[in-house]
Amino acid sequence: MSEYICSRCNNSFSCNADDADRITCPYCGEELALDNASDILPEGFRINGFRIIRLLASGGCGRVYLADQVAMERQVAIKILKQSLADQEDAAERFINEARNAAKFQYPNIVTTLEAGKVNGLYYIAMQYVNGETVEKQLDDGKIFSESEALSIVLKIAGALQLIWNKHRMFHKDIKPANIMLDSDNEAMLLDMGIAQQAGEESLINGEVEGSPFYMSPEQIQGKTLTWSTDLYSLGATLYHMVTGCVPFYDKSIDQILEMHNNAPYPEPSERAPGSDISPELSGLMKRMLGKTPRKRFSSWEEFLQAASVIYEERQAEEQAFLHPPIKLTPVITASQPLPGRPMKKHWVLLFYGFILILFVLILAALFIWHNNHLAAQALENCRFDPYTTNPQEYKKALDQVYLTAQKFGVRARIRREVDDAYARLKQFENEFLTLQAKVNQALNRAEKLKAQAQKETALGKKLVEQKHSDDNHYTRARKLLNQAAIHLNGITTKDPRLQSVINERIKLNEEEIQKIKALEKERDTYAARLRKEREARIAEQKRRQAEAARLRQQEELRKKQLAEENRKKQTTLKSYQERLEKYKNELRSVIVEAVLTQNFDSWAEKLVSPEGLNEAADYKAATTAFLNWYQAMKIFAEEMKSAHGLIYDSRRDYVGFPLMSPITGKKMKVGRIKKDYILLYMEGMMSENLPFSRFHSPELLSLERYASKKKKRKFSVPAFFASFGRWKDAKQTASNGFEKTEIEFMINIYFSNAVKDAARKWHNGSKEEARRLLAAYGTMPEFAKFKEELQQNIKNSAGKSSPAEQKQKTTKGKK
Structure with missing residues (x-):
């Protein structure tokens, strides 16, 4: 079986994938594709002299393993960059730079970097292994640090930060409980020094702010230039979390948390964590550490260390005084030597009475000591602690009374040791109970969150069902969430009947919720079956309507085809009719063109007649009307051509002496006569020229035509005149309307x-x-x-x- 890490809860487990390449996390019940579950390096895997032992932790950019450095015979922590990030050049380069950066710091209370590199595509950083837990882990387990414990850790971390700032002018930039490790001797070690930054460097990475939202300073959130003071702010937020059990600022929205860091006032511990007993001195220290600007905080690490050390020493002295109060001893008075100068005769009398007195005092002392021991032993015997029935607070009060009794004169050291042992057992029980209670609370909180999510899913499903829709698998997701909550609740084992009763009550409530969802699912299935029948009935009715619509559509298509066929026949007949009319138009145009070629306009009158058999039916009326209009216009244009052409021939005797430009000599000559298609030109001293009309330029012929028009007082059409003589270019240019231009183009x-x-x-x-x-x-x-x-x-x-x-x-x- 392969070993995987759940992408949801980060727990590691071993299992085999199913046929669909999916696996199920046994801790949270999440179904995962293999792409969403990370493979873990197996035990014994070697990386450049390091042999993997087991996985320690998993994060966003990589995983940390416990490994043996074979050559040095020591255990180390080795960090492996995720393969998906190793393929990105920027991420790999930042990973190696982190190792180089961390290697600069060889100080106490800072985890030492030993080696870094790349082997077979794997980027790794080997570091000093610290056998212990992070502050974050202890906080998650429910521990709340005393003031002296928290200050002891903070002073050691601050001392390390003071060294790296004074020597390298660098700061950590991500101080938080997860980056503070406590070893087995409760010695604090600072982790993740690779992300430390030089003073004055750009605080944004790829345009984004780096850090942890719960502990970031306002200047870090705003992307400003940072100094050592940003670490002081983050250390203050961490100290606040350690002594109160909660972060200074909290909201469901990350943006709102960042806004509170920037503008919200200092949260008093008594308001933020009711029941916490934080001294005014420590609260004032944290308030100054959490100043909104560097100027409102301490001016240097030295100033902070001095102020924190004073409070730490006071808290430590108070705790020592409470655990080991001073014991007041009553001095024993013994017989002294007889005073000098006494008479010797009373010596034996005095000695006898003295002996009787001493014997009496010793008897009284023995009785007193026996009485005190008896009272202390009896009180200790009566003060028995049952971890599952006794109230720890009441037991502690009773034990305090035993302690006062044990401090009386003559009580044996064994009884006092037993009282001290009882205190130690009580302390151990409190710690164990708090740890167990934290785990139980954590499991209950997880179950409660899952239950809240399930209730939301159930509400969404109900809303959809009320709107007559499917629940969209909301009920199934709710039941799955409640099953996950049941896994958390059933996984809690405790001998404490009080905690067990709470757990059993939660299990019962959770089971009731599951039964409610099952009832809703049954109701949903019943409703879905009814909807399914209604839907099938609707589908059958829809099919019937579609069949009817198809039949009507088919009839309509058949009717349209028939109409189309009729229209096609009509169009074919109409087209044939229009082609016949167009043919006749071309015949009439050819008659006119032939007259122009032969210059004979007398014989075309009988040819320019309307054709017989014109169809006056409604379908042909438009074509017939258009043809008749064309025929009338064409007839008028033909008559204008004949009139304009005949105007010259009718006035040939009147042109004698009319000046006309000779196309041969280019000189003005006079018209002698016009005979047929020739004009005789003469001029005194020059040879006469008998030229056809075609030799003369259009302006000369037009001037001759205008002269004849004026002479005969008859109007003429210039385009018709040019067309009658085959001057088509001039005719087209002088055409006055679209009809003349179109017909001239046809005749051309x-x-x-x-x-x-x-x-x-x-x-x-x-x-x-x-x-x-x-x-x-x-x-x-x-x-x-x-x-x-x-x-x-x-x-x-x-x-x-x-x-x-x-x-x-x-x-x-x-x-x-």
């Missing part, structure tokens, strides 16, 4: 497609002028980009091929 694509095909055909037949005109006029337009690539590809494909005219000419030459 149709025009470019037809024009590129015509130019490619003409190029193949030997006429390259049209292709060059298109490239020159529209080469920069983005809309012409794809048609430009098509035209260039057609030209490239026709390269090297003969045109029909060239082939005919070659054939004729061949025949000749």
Whole structure:
């Protein structure tokens, strides 16, 4: 079996893990995973010359073992850093620095560090072994120190702290009962010197305050720069705990305890621990030690030692006087020699009477001594102490009376020794009883805490059940806590009927609580069964509703599919109808573009008619209406194109003499005549030029159109005018609305497609002028980009091929 330490109660035990890798602590009943239980190094395990004997203690950062140093044949205490911290570089470095720090101090009353290092991944510190108990352990066992005992320990610890401050300018920083060890000779030893700090160093470690909340000084809590005075404050809190049995400041919240150290007034022992009999001198000493600032405390260790020593000597003298009161002896008067000058004749008479007197006195003395011894023996016989029935306080009063009787003249030393032995037995019994009572109280307190926790769990479970919920295992946890309390109570063994009756009463009450919880669990199970049936009924009803909802959903989905199919058919028909309308739109646009290409606007009137078979049904009405609106707008735009184009031809005789820029010479010439698509330009002293409309720039043609419009008093549309002459770029730029821009873009694509095909055909037949005109006029337009690539590809494909005219000419030459 492996040995483990419980992470809850820190007790060590041996057991085997179950199939789920879990173990149960036999002390507190806690179930633990193997990750939460620490393995203990086995007996005989060796670490660099040290052989492990047994575990001594376990703490937050490591465990302390008793070990043999084989080479030196002596026992030592060896501290092993926890493996989880050994893997952290900062924690391991602090552990080694602690050893180096502690090795500086080689003084009485300070535990000596012997060796430190790392072996096989284990960091260790070997220290002097002190066979004894810490002050904390004795306080936990219920001991309250007398003033002289506490001051004796405090003076020795203060002397050690004085030495390390005067020589090294260092202080301990964590003085508390757990760091003060009392050996078998009751000699005080200071532990954990590794955390001592140099004066002026930063008091925060990794941004956090280090120390024990019950004993920390206000400046240490506030993270200020510390001096030796912080140890004086912590030593004062420790002294307070030793003589009163409780810490100076206590609260359930750690933050509140720290706040009380900073601001709360000094707690008078009579108020903090009622019944404690603390002398005013010691209370004043502790009050000054617990001053809120270093200035309110003693100015040096020397001053404190002097003040504490005076109180210690007074308390020690008082205790010695109480334990060994002075014995007053009555002097015995003996016969003296006859006085000189007496008559010799009375010598024998006087000698006879003197002898009778002495004999009488001796008899009286013997009777007196016998009487005193008889009284003392009788009183001692009557003063018997039964540890299980006699009240110790009443017995002590009776023993005090026996003590006074034993101090009378002539009482034998044996009787006095028996009285002293009775005092010693009473003292021993009181100590044993107090120790036993402390253990019993500790067990009872633990059981009471577990019972209080169980009651909280029970209350939470009741609240949930009242709200018609599950108890969320609160009852089970409460029963488990009460079982743990039963383990503590049944583990107490005592022969004292008074303590046993208290324990039995607590066991009975605890069992009653367990029975109450079992009754609640039974009630919970009954209620849960009823809820389960109701829930099953609800689930069945829910399933029925879900099935009904699924059926309705299926019907709805089928209906939606039917509607979707109908809509799809309608959309398909509507789409086909819209495509037919769009096709007709393209046909009408092609008619207009063809008229622009042929410059013949007379024959398109019969082609610009609305198609037959327009559907006026509700589903098609929107598409039909949109088409008719488009048709009307398109018809108007076509008429504007025809009107703008015909305006020039209708006014051709009126243009004679109109100045027009020649695209060849770049000079102003006059219009002679306009015939078909050509304009004759003349100028005196220059050759006449007969040029087609396509050679003139758009501004020149626009000025000619405006002249004709003014002459004929007819308005025209500029975009329609440019479009009628195939000036698509200008037409798009001058379009006044979205309809004109959109339709011009459509006609541009149709025009470019037809024009590129015509130019490619003409190029193949030997006429390259049209292709060059298109490239020159529209080469920069983005809309012409794809048609430009098509035209260039057609030209490239026709390269090297003969045109029909060239082939005919070659054939004729061949025949000749």
